[in-house]
Amino acid sequence: MERAISYRHRYFTEELTIQKAADHIHISRNYFSILFKQYSDQKFINLLIMSLTFELIKQVSC
Incomplete structure (x- = not known):
C-alpha cells in the first residue's frame, strides 16, 4: 500500500484510477x-x- 500511495504522489498530474494503482x-x-x-x-x-x-x-496560495 505504501507503494500505491507514493505512486499517487509521484504521478499527481496524471489521471490516476484504482486500476492504474492496482496495476x-x-x-x-x-x-x-x-x-x-x-x-x-x-x-x-x-x-x-x-x-x-x-x-x-x-497553487492558489502561490
Whole structure:
C-alpha cells in the first residue's frame, strides 16, 4: 500500500484510477480496494480527493 500511495504522489498530474494503482503493485482492482480500505481505513477515492484539494490550495496560495 505504501507503494500505491507514493505512486499517487509521484504521478499527481496524471489521471490516476484504482486500476492504474492496482496495476502498479501487480494486484487486481478489487483486491486493491479491499487492501487499501483495510490499510488506511478510507476509500482510495478519498485519497485522490484529498490530494487534489491539497494541490489546488498550494497553487492558489502561490
